[in-house]
Ligand SMILES: [Fe+2]
């Protein structure tokens with residue numbers, strides 16, 4: 572699917588606003604897999620989800636953009652807050668939704684896509700919309716890419732990742 576320059580510019584503008592938002596920047600303090608952190612991970616998922624949605628002509632791009640950016644907006648580090656560790660896998664999507672509603676006022680389709688992104692781990696939360704399925708698949712793809720990276724060169728990789736997420740649409 573080819574999208575209009577207008578829509579492209581609108582999506583890029585939303586992406587840039589979130590990328591530099593001080594509340595979103597807090598996700599940088601939450602380490603994730605090997606050199607990545609919650610901030611990098613979320614924007615990598617966003618770029619991939621949007622790319623696939625455009626390629627396969629699926630879903631509402633604005634819903635996908637918001638849900639991908641906010642899908643892991645749970646804002647705690649379960650490695651530090653140990654009492655959250657056991658429930659993290661199952662509970663973090665609903666915590667991300669609560670935080671996103673409080674800070675950005677997201678609407679129903681976005682909430683739905685966030686809620687089901689851990690499927691099939693959260694087996695009863697099946698991603699029933701196109702947007703939700705794109706998010707859950709993009710999340711798994713990025714997760715796998717992150718964990719198969721060696722833990723060496725962590726700092727270098729972080730810099731590389733930050734460069735990769737500077738823009739939603741690469742030239
Ligand atoms: Fe997640």
Ligand SMILES: [Fe+2]
Nearest residue numbers: 612642643710
């Ligand atoms: Fe994720």
